[in-house]
Amino acid sequence: MKTIEEIQAAIEAAVPGGEVTIVMNPSPAAQHSLLVGAGKAVAVAKFLRDDAELALDFCSNVTGVDWLDREIAEKVKVTKTVTKTVDGVEQQVEETVEETVKRAVPGYLECVYHLYSVAKKHGPVVIRMRTANRSDMVELPSLTPIWRGAEFQEREVFDLYGIVFTGHPDLRRILMWDEFKDHPMRKDYVLPDDFEYEPTPHDDVLKRAEAHRADVAQEGAAQ
Amino acid sequence: MAIDQELKIEMGKQGVVVTTLQELYNWGRKSSVWPMQFGLACCAIEMIATTMARYDLARFGAEVFRPSPRQADLMIISGTVTKKMAPQVVRLYNQMGEPRYVIAMGACAISGGPFKQGYNVLKGIDRYIPVDVHIPGCPPRPEALLQAFITLQNKIQAQPLTGPNRPRHLDAEAQGEFPVPVQGEHDLEPTSNPGVWTVPVVIR
Amino acid sequence: MSFTYFPLVVLFAAALAFGLVPLSLAWTWARFFSPRKPNAVKNSIYECGLVSKGDAWVRFRSAYYLYAIIFLIFDVEAVFLMPFAVAFTGLSMAACAAMLVFVLLLVEGLAWAWAKGILTWA
Numbered sequence: 119m120k121t122i123e124e125i126q127a128a129i130e131a132a133v134p135g136g137e138v139t140i141v142m143n144p145s146p147a148a149q150h151s152l153l154v155g156a157g158k159a160v161a162v163a164k165f166l167r168d169d170a171e172l173a174l175d176f177c178s179n180v181t182g183v184d185w186l187d188r189e190i191a192e193k194v195k196v197t198k199t200v201t202k203t204v205d206g207v208e209q210q211v212e213e214t215v216e217e218t219v220k221r222a223v224p225g226y227l228e229c230v231y232h233l234y235s236v237a238k239k240h241g242p243v244v245i246r247m248r249t250a251n252r253s254d255m256v257e258l259p260s261l262t263p264i265w266r267g268a269e270f271q272e273r274e275v276f277d278l279y280g281i282v283f284t285g286h287p288d289l290r291r292i293l294m295w296d297e298f299k300d301h302p303m304r305k306d307y308v309l310p311d312d313f314e315y316e317p318t319p320h321d322d323v324l325k326r327a328e329a330h331r332a333d334v335a336q337e338g339a340a341q
Numbered sequence: 342m343a344i345d346q347e348l349k350i351e352m353g354k355q356g357v358v359v360t361t362l363q364e365l366y367n368w369g370r371k372s373s374v375w376p377m378q379f380g381l382a383c384c385a386i387e388m389i390a391t392t393m394a395r396y397d398l399a400r401f402g403a404e405v406f407r408p409s410p411r412q413a414d415l416m417i418i419s420g421t422v423t424k425k426m427a428p429q430v431v432r433l434y435n436q437m438g439e440p441r442y443v444i445a446m447g448a449c450a451i452s453g454g455p456f457k458q459g460y461n462v463l464k465g466i467d468r469y470i471p472v473d474v475h476i477p478g479c480p481p482r483p484e485a486l487l488q489a490f491i492t493l494q495n496k497i498q499a500q501p502l503t504g505p506n507r508p509r510h511l512d513a514e515a516q517g518e519f520p521v522p523v524q525g526e527h528d529l530e531p532t533s534n535p536g537v538w539t540v541p542v543v544i545r
Numbered sequence: 546m547s548f549t550y551f552p553l554v555v556l557f558a559a560a561l562a563f564g565l566v567p568l569s570l571a572w573t574w575a576r577f578f579s580p581r582k583p584n585a586v587k588n589s590i591y592e593c594g595l596v597s598k599g600d601a602w603v604r605f606r607s608a609y610y611l612y613a614i615i616f617l618i619f620d621v622e623a624v625f626l627m628p629f630a631v632a633f634t635g636l637s638m639a640a641c642a643a644m645l646v647f648v649l650l651l652v653e654g655l656a657w658a659w660a661k662g663i664l665t666w667a
């Protein structure tokens with residue numbers, strides 16, 4: 119199979135403006151992935167499926183990832199002019215120092231597709247798409263028109279992460295009930311508090327159980 | 342009501358059978374407990390095994406699994422009750438005719454089990470409907486289900502027909518409806534039925 | 546007046562009683578002893594635990610009735626085909642031909658129904 123760079127080049131040749139970047143995976147698995155811009159994602163997906171050499175005809179897995187707002191600390195080399203005393207004389211000297219720069223990355227939701235080729239017996243090729251933010255601009259193009267099998271999995275991602283897939287034939291909640299408002303797999307989801315009774319509480323649950331116990335004690339005192 | 346047990350045995354030896362109305366009534370009830378045919382998760386596989394030839398639940402009078410709540414006496418909650426399923430389970434329980442019994446089978450049905458801290462799992466069906474027998478285990482073995490069934494039979498056998506301890510179906514005052522929880526925006530509403538479940542006191 | 550048929554009348558009455566007496570006994574028993582606790586949920590339509598949507602009294606298109614008849618005809622045909630298939634090796638040419646004609650007639654009917662557009666639903 120082609121390397122990830124070759125696939126990227128092929129996509130860029132076939133779909134102009136495809137905005138494909140490589141996301142490296144530094145772990146030993148080295149499963150690098152392609153970050154696809156939402157705008158041309160359907161065209162890119164169509165190319166990946168229909169290209170004679172790639173023929174990625176099977177979408178085995180669709181999943182969501184929730185990235186919170188975070189800060190990335192990076193070491194950068196900065197050249198600065200400093201005043202120094204060299205040989206008893208004050209001088210302006212250029213010096214290169216390492217500095218840690220913190221960069222705030224706004225949060226986003228990500229949808230990851232694992233693609234295989236049944237015809238060519240190769241894979242996986244991992245592609246990702248990212249939403250603009252986590253709150254109101256959470257739309258991504260649905261790839262169900264390309265891989266029919268993605269339908270239920272995209273519904274699941276919609277249900278649990280709240281990514282809205284435009285162009286999906288039947289976008290409803292699939293695991294939770296229709297009236298449900300939250301997205302349980304998001305990292306800032308707060309579980310409903312039904313830990314009144316805990317035989318062996320620990321960590322978070324212990325805190326909640328203790329709060330409940332305090333409540334009960336207060337009620338007892340009030341009566 | 343009470344008969345002298347020794348006298349009864351003695352008469353039995355002479356070929357005279359005596360009994361009380363209560364015993365007769367309870368014997369009839371306990372020997373024809375028909376379970377409802379539904380399973381919720383992996384525990385259901387063990388429940389199915391229990392009804393098959395090797396364990397043969399039919400020996401105890403649970404002859405047939407009824408596919409309709411109207412014909413069933415026993416609800417075996419065999420598996421994880423998700424919050425999406427809980428209203429359906431409670432509604433089915435409501436649709437069963439009196440007298441009706443519930444066995445909560447497995448860790449999930451008792452307390453949420455391995456999925457207790459999941460966002461979608463009810464932490465024990467006893468929050469909404471009265472449970473007669475709990476069986477721990479993940480999953481409980483078929484023997485455990487048989488044991489639970491025999492426990493239920495013993496419980497039925499011991500129920501008085503009159504007095505304050507009589508079972509619900511003989512008590513004209515007792516309510517027969519258990520409110521079906523509504524699927525709300527964040528959780529089931531209400532999160533438990535206070536008439537059935539109160540927060541247990543933890544003793545350490 | 547002849548009482549030739551009197552035993553028949555007695556038998557008829559006995560047969561009727563044989564059916565009705567247990568039924569009425571069961572009904573009487575239930576009337577006085579069954580623990581009744583009706584409520585709205587219990588009396589609602591059984592829909593595997595879900596709330597039923599709409600009415601249980603729905604109208605079927607009358608085309609359904611033609612479906613049923615065609616199904617019935619082919620169902621009965623199977624009854625004839627079964628012994629035919631079992632005895633197939635020992636049958637004469639004429640018998641086979643007769644059977645084929647029979648099947649052909651049925652297929653003709655099916656083709657006619659098809660051409661009339663009965664098999665297209667809705």
Ligand code: SF4
Pocket residue numbers: 382383384385419420421446447448449450454455478479480481
């Ligand atoms: S108790 Fe264990 S075996 Fe039973 S339903 Fe729960 S997870 Fe499955």
